[in-house]
Amino acid sequence: MTTGGHGADGVERRGLMFVLSSPSGAGKTTLSRMLLEREPGLKMSVSATTRAMRPGEVEGRDYFFVSKGRFETMVEQGELLEWATVFDNLYGTPRAPVEAALSAGQDVLFDIDWQGTQQLHQKASVDVVRVFILPPSAADLEKRLHSRAQDSDEVIRKRMSRASHEMSHWAEYDYIVINHDVGQAFAEVQSILKAERLKRERRIGLVGFVRSLQGQLQG
Ligand SMILES: Nc1nc2c(ncn2[C@@H]2O[C@H](COP(=O)(O)OP(=O)(O)O)[C@@H](O)[C@H]2O)c(=O)[nH]1
Numbered sequence: 001m002t003t004g005g006h007g008a009d010g011v012e013r014r015g016l017m018f019v020l021s022s023p024s025g026a027g028k029t030t031l032s033r034m035l036l037e038r039e040p041g042l043k044m045s046v047s048a049t050t051r052a053m054r055p056g057e058v059e060g061r062d063y064f065f066v067s068k069g070r071f072e073t074m075v076e077q078g079e080l081l082e083w084a085t086v087f088d089n090l091y092g093t094p095r096a097p098v099e100a101a102l103s104a105g106q107d108v109l110f111d112i113d114w115q116g117t118q119q120l121h122q123k124a125s126v127d128v129v130r131v132f133i134l135p136p137s138a139a140d141l142e143k144r145l146h147s148r149a150q151d152s153d154e155v156i157r158k159r160m161s162r163a164s165h166e167m168s169h170w171a172e173y174d175y176i177v178i179n180h181d182v183g184q185a186f187a188e189v190q191s192i193l194k195a196e197r198l199k200r201e202r203r204i205g206l207v208g209f210v211r212s213l214q215g216q217l218q219g
């Protein structure tokens with residue numbers, strides 16, 4: 001699905017799809033923003049959703065906020081790479097920007113749930129890196145949902161009651177990060193990205209690079 005770009009060391013490699021999932025409130029959005037600020041070559045996949053915009057959210061930055069009818073058209077036209085129902089709303093990943101970014105040699109960051117992660121993995125397993133974020137405790141999770149001050153008590157209760165179900169998918173992920181201290185969790189997520197970028201299978205330019213090195217040694 002991907003073609004190549006160049007890594008920091010100049011060797012061509014395929015772009016990767018970096019997925020962060022977690023129960024709501026564990027810190028995916030915070031960690032995603034930190035990654036985007038500090039990691040050049042990483043582009044956020046902006047999802048489409050039928051849920052209402054929260055205070056502080058921006059159309060096209062946080063989500064594309066669409067009607068149910070528009071979302072269904074996107075599904076019918078094959079415009080979504082994956083989609084799922086979460087908390088009674090529809091969420092999906094527009095296909096075109098992801099394919100464009102990967103073709104331009106960029107890595108793409110996804111904040112999607114376990115259902116979307118399974119779909120992406122079925123489509124492009126070797127290019128998908130799956131990271132699951134856990135909160136340090138249920139009490140911390142609830143505190144964070146309240147501190148975000150963006151959802152009603154009713155919505156927070158719903159999110160807390162879904163957390164256990166979402167967490168039950170943790171073993172389908174390649175890496176698990178416990179977000180106790182945000183600086184530490186960020187360092188761990190960043191290390192995963194850096195290491196995955198160096199994986200041999202993605203670095204399609206290595207064969208040529210090593211041949212050229214061998215040529216130099218023999219010459
Ligand atoms: N499958 C899928 N899940 C998504 C997508 N976009 C967001 N989600 C997930 O939907 C859930 C709810 O997201 P949101 O309403 O923004 O609340 P949040 O949990 O506080 O981030 C989260 O688990 C997101 O990871 C998407 O495009 N596809």
Ligand SMILES: Nc1ncnc2c1ncn2[C@@H]1O[C@H](COP(=O)(O)OP(=O)(O)O)[C@@H](O)[C@H]1O
Binds near residue numbers: 022023029181185
């Ligand atoms: N390690 C942490 N310690 C304390 N608060 C945190 C930590 N990580 C995130 N938060 C806060 O918790 C709330 C939920 O985080 P957010 O990134 O929106 O979660 P998610 O995207 O997983 O729903 C936000 O107010 C955020 O600032």
